[in-house]
Amino acid sequence: MLRARCAALNVPLDLTQVRRLYAYLELLLQQRGRVNLTGIRDPAQAERLLLLESIATVLAVPNLRSASRDDAGLRLLDVGTGGGIPGIPLAIAFPHVAVTLLEATRKKVDFLQHVVQSLALENVAALWGRAEDLAHVPEHREHYDVVTVRGVSGLTTVAELALPFCKRGGLLAAYKSLPLDGELQAADHAIHALGGRKPRVMPFNLPELPAQHCLVTVEKSAVTPKQYPRRAGLPARRPLAQR
Ligand code: SAH
Numbered sequence: 001m002l003r004a005r006c007a008a009l010n011v012p013l014d015l016t017q018v019r020r021l022y023a024y025l026e027l028l029l030q031q032r033g034r035v036n037l038t039g040i041r042d043p044a045q046a047e048r049l050l051l052l053e054s055i056a057t058v059l060a061v062p063n064l065r066s067a068s069r070d071d072a073g074l075r076l077l078d079v080g081t082g083g084g085i086p087g088i089p090l091a092i093a094f095p096h097v098a099v100t101l102l103e104a105t106r107k108k109v110d111f112l113q114h115v116v117q118s119l120a121l122e123n124v125a126a127l128w129g130r131a132e133d134l135a136h137v138p139e140h141r142e143h144y145d146v147v148t149v150r151g152v153s154g155l156t157t158v159a160e161l162a163l164p165f166c167k168r169g170g171l172l173a174a175y176k177s178l179p180l181d182g183e184l185q186a187a188d189h190a191i192h193a194l195g196g197r198k199p200r201v202m203p204f205n206l207p208e209l210p211a212q213h214c215l216v217t218v219e220k221s222a223v224t225p226k227q228y229p230r231r232a233g234l235p236a237r238r239p240l241a242q243r
Contacts, residue, residue: 002047005208006055010065011093020092020119021051027115028083035107037083048208053175054086055093060173060202060215061146064094077102077144079131079162080152084112086175087148091124100144101126102134132232135164142167142223150175155187155199155216156239160229163194166220172196178203178212190240195222 002021006013013021025046032038040046058064067074074097078087081101091099101124103109112126127134134140147162147170155174162172176183184199191199196218203214229235 001208002051005052005206006093009056009058011055011058013093017092017095020121021089023119024084024088024092024115025051027111027118031111032083035083035105035111037108037111038085050085051089052206053204053209053213054089056204056206056209057086057090057148057173057215058093059204060200060217061171064090064097064146067094067097073098074146075144076100076146076148077140077162077165078148078150079158079165080104080149081112081126082108082151084115086150088112088115088121088124090148091121092119095123097123097146099124100140102129102131103127104130130232131161131165132229132235135161135229140165145170146173147171148173148175153236154239155180155183156190156241157235159187159191159194159196159218160235160240163191163196163218163220164224164228166195168195168220168223170220172218172220174216174218176201176214176216177210178214180216184216186239186241188241191218193225193240194228195220195224197221 077100079102081087081103087099087101109128116124144165147165149158149162158174199216199218
């Protein structure tokens with residue numbers, strides 16, 4: 001399924017990539033009991049929701065594809081990557097994209113480093129830390145072409161954690177479920193204050209994925225003011241729009 005579907009998405013996978021994707025899934029499902037890496041147990045469901053859905057990000061971020069062809073040096077950061085979703089499947093499918101994984105829980109970072117070593121992933125770096133801290137480090141701030149965030153928080157909080165990492169012209173891609181109800185309107189003020197344009201919503205529209213799953217993308221158009229993100233914990237405890 002995976003190889004055929006990815007080919008249809010114009011993401012051809014060679015045998016090494018397919019083997020790596022399944023080897024990753026096996027490690028993830030094996031170790032999920034020790035560290036809380038994913039709620040999914042069923043391998044067929046994991047193949048769809050973890051591997052395919054991660055790679056399907058290309059539908060909203062087509063330049064992932066061109067980076068794999070002409071080595072454009074695209075940089076992607078996955079904030080709150082947990083067990084590596086979507087960052088690791090993306091790194092395997094797009095080996096010319098430089099992927100940085102950011103995760104606050106040390107045990108999860110240990111797992112990610114184990115994956116990077118066992119699968120010999122040359123385009124992945126795993127960092128232990130909080131987005132609120134790392135976003136103020138000059139080598140990471142306004143540095144990434146694409147910032148992905150899945151399952152971390154509501155859109156207002158996600159915008160504060162992720163947009164400071166995006167370059168101007170870069171893109172935030174957040175994985176969400178429809179209906180978004182008031183989430184877009186509630187995040188409107190924060191996104192604008194952080195330098196983002198109006199969000200776009202793109203349902204994946206693939207038969208293998210739940211119909212309600214979608215990507216919310218925000219293009220960064222202005223530099224983020226220096227005071228953001230606020231100190232660790234505040235973006236989640238007091239989302240900007242609700243002050
Ligand atoms: N993206 C993964 C994990 C989602 S769980 C997936 O979709 O499966 C959310 C993860 O984000 C947790 O592992 C948590 O430790 C991490 N996280 C939450 N807030 C964070 C922050 N401010 N900085 C870095 N990581 C954070």
